[in-house]
Amino acid sequence: MNLFLHVVIGLALLAAAGWGALALWFQPPLRNHARALLPVAWLTLAAAALVGLALGIFQAAWLFGALLAALVLWWRLGVRPSNDRPWMPEVSRLTQGTVDGDLLTLRNVRNFNWRTPADYDARWETRVYHLSRLESVDLALSYWGRPAIAHAMVSFGFSDGQHLVYSVEIRRKLNDRFSEIGGFFRQYELAVLASTEEDSLRVRTNVRGEDGYLYRVHMPEGAARKLLLSYVDTANQLIATPRFYNTLTANCTTIVYRLADQIVPGLPMDYRLLLSGYLPEYLYRLDALEGADSPEAYRRAGRYTERARATEDAADYSRNIRIGVPGM
Numbered sequence: 388m389n390l391f392l393h394v395v396i397g398l399a400l401l402a403a404a405g406w407g408a409l410a411l412w413f414q415p416p417l418r419n420h421a422r423a424l425l426p427v428a429w430l431t432l433a434a435a436a437l438v439g440l441a442l443g444i445f446q447a448a449w450l451f452g453a454l455l456a457a458l459v460l461w462w463r464l465g466v467r468p469s470n471d472r473p474w475m476p477e478v479s480r481l482t483q484g485t486v487d488g489d490l491l492t493l494r495n496v497r498n499f500n501w502r503t504p505a506d507y508d509a510r511w512e513t514r515v516y517h518l519s520r521l522e523s524v525d526l527a528l529s530y531w532g533r534p535a536i537a538h539a540m541v542s543f544g545f546s547d548g549q550h551l552v553y554s555v556e557i558r559r560k561l562n563d564r565f566s567e568i569g570g571f572f573r574q575y576e577l578a579v580l581a582s583t584e585e586d587s588l589r590v591r592t593n594v595r596g597e598d599g600y601l602y603r604v605h606m607p608e609g610a611a612r613k614l615l616l617s618y619v620d621t622a623n624q625l626i627a628t629p630r631f632y633n634t635l636t637a638n639c640t641t642i643v644y645r646l647a648d649q650i651v652p653g654l655p656m657d658y659r660l661l662l663s664g665y666l667p668e669y670l671y672r673l674d675a676l677e678g679a680d681s682p683e684a685y686r687r688a689g690r691y692t693e694r695a696r697a698t699e700d701a702a703d704y705s706r707n708i709r710i711g712v713p714g715m
Contacts (some may be wrong), residue, residue, distance in 0.1 A: 396448055397440055401415070403434030403455050413572035414466050429458075436600035464582065468576050468629035473553045478558045480511050481626050482581040491516045492618065497582040500701070501590040520546040523715075524611045527552070528666060528710065529591040530598040535662040537593070537600075539639045543615050544586060550584045550705050553618040555639040557632050570634030577632040579622040579642075586703040590709070592695035602667055603677050603714035610651065617646040641667065678713025688713050 415422040423439040425590040432451055439447025469483065480495040486599040492515050500508040523544035528537040540554040557565065558578040568572060580587075589596040606614070621642070630637065648654045654673070667689075671682045679685035691708035698707045709715045 388602055390601055393440065395498050397437060398435050399452065400433055400440065403451070404430055405459050407433070407455065409568065409572055410462055412608050413566075413574045414462075415567045416562060418501070438658050438699050444451065445597065466573050468573075468631050470576070472576070473561045474493075475559045475561060475563070476509055478578050478580065481578060481581075483626055483698040484517075484581075484621045484623060486616065489517055489519050491518055491524045491615075492549075493619070495581075497580060499586045501586070501594045502595060514549075514551075516545060516549065516551060517547070518612055518615075521611055521615065522546050524606055524614065525671070526602040526604050527668065528590055528600045528602075530600075530664060531595070533664070535664045538597075538664070539643055541614070541618070541643065542588070543602075543611065544600060545562060548608045551615075552584055552587045553615075554582065554587055555642045556580050557658065567634050571630045575632040575660060577625060577630045577637055579618060581618075581622070584705045584708075587662055589683065589695065589701060589704050592692050594700075598690070598692050599708070600667070600686060601687050601691050601708060601712050602676055602685065603678070603712060604670060605714065606652065606675070610692070613649070614646060615617055616695075617649055629675070635661070639663065675712065678715075685713055 407429045411425045411429055412422070415425065417424055432454065436447045436451035441444070477497065479501065480496045480497075482493055482497075484491060484493045486492075492513065494513045495511045496514045498508065498510045498512050521543060525542040525544065527540040527542055529540070532539045538554070540552050542661065543551045543553070545551070556569070556578040558576040560575075563575070569575070588599060592599045632638065635641075640660050640700070644654065644660050657669050657671040657672075667676065667686055668682045670676050676682070676685055679688060689712050691712070694707045694710060696705065698704050
């Protein structure tokens with residue numbers, strides 16, 4: 388076997404070693420203190436295969452390949468998404484919607500009254516919206532430390548004063564901690580959740596201490612309605628067919644893009660769809676933001692953190708965070 392093939396097989400073994408160890412760590416067949424046993428055993432087998440390859444004992448590499456095939460089969464068939472788990476209270480229910488003519492009825496709209504991250508009044512409501520009264524679409528971005536990463540939410544505004552927020556959420560189980568790496572390894576299910584701004588926007592600025600920005604998105608005639616109904620349909624599908632969250636392919640911004648691309652086909656792919664903190668620059672490039680001379684000017688005017696924290700009455704929240712935002 389020539390040197391090039393040795394190197395290729397060696398690199399493949401290293402990749403399989405890393406992927407398999409992480410898969411066994413984030414989806415552990417064993418629990419508690421025994422959790423690390425299988426990843427360690429897997430890395431030991433990979434090391435033995437690499438040593439065998441270096442010594443010309445190719446059977447070790449083929450045996451490891453067979454074990455990898457078995458692991459992949461388990462990953463495909465044995466690790467399945469579910470809606471039946473002990474969920475965190477804020478994602479314990481899924482939003483379900485029905486449309487009857489002009490009326491959109493949503494069940495399980497979250498409207499929690501948050502005092503602290505652990506102290507809140509849990510409220511899940513049924514709400515009715517007139518689609519003919521839909522008049523605006525706003526993108527809300529919430530930052531918690533790194534400028535390149537933000538959580539993206541879409542808020543639909545109605546002429547009767549209601550605002551309906553759709554957010555693609557990690558559906559965490561009780562005692563789960565967020566891990567970006569775990570998001571690649573099926574650690575979380577996916578939720579498309581409807582809520583009020585007094586809940587999902589206010590909890591981020593006023594309770595969790597995050598930094599909030601708001602952008603009015605200008606869309607073609609009829610596109611806002613189609614986007615809203617796309618969210619409704621996607622959320623309904625997750626009730627029937629649960630999916631895993633994925634840090635790269637199924638997160639808050641990639642799903643926003645997929646929904647929007649159904650309405651305006653051919654939207655250009657862009658790195659800012661992954662680095663969600665830079666979504667305003669992407670939208671500005673598409674001429675979807677109006678009222679400011681640059682993305683930087685829009686960002687400065689769209690920052691609503693201080694206005695949000697100064698609002699004591701939740702009923703005033705939606706109005707106050709829009710003061711001075713371009714295009715509103």
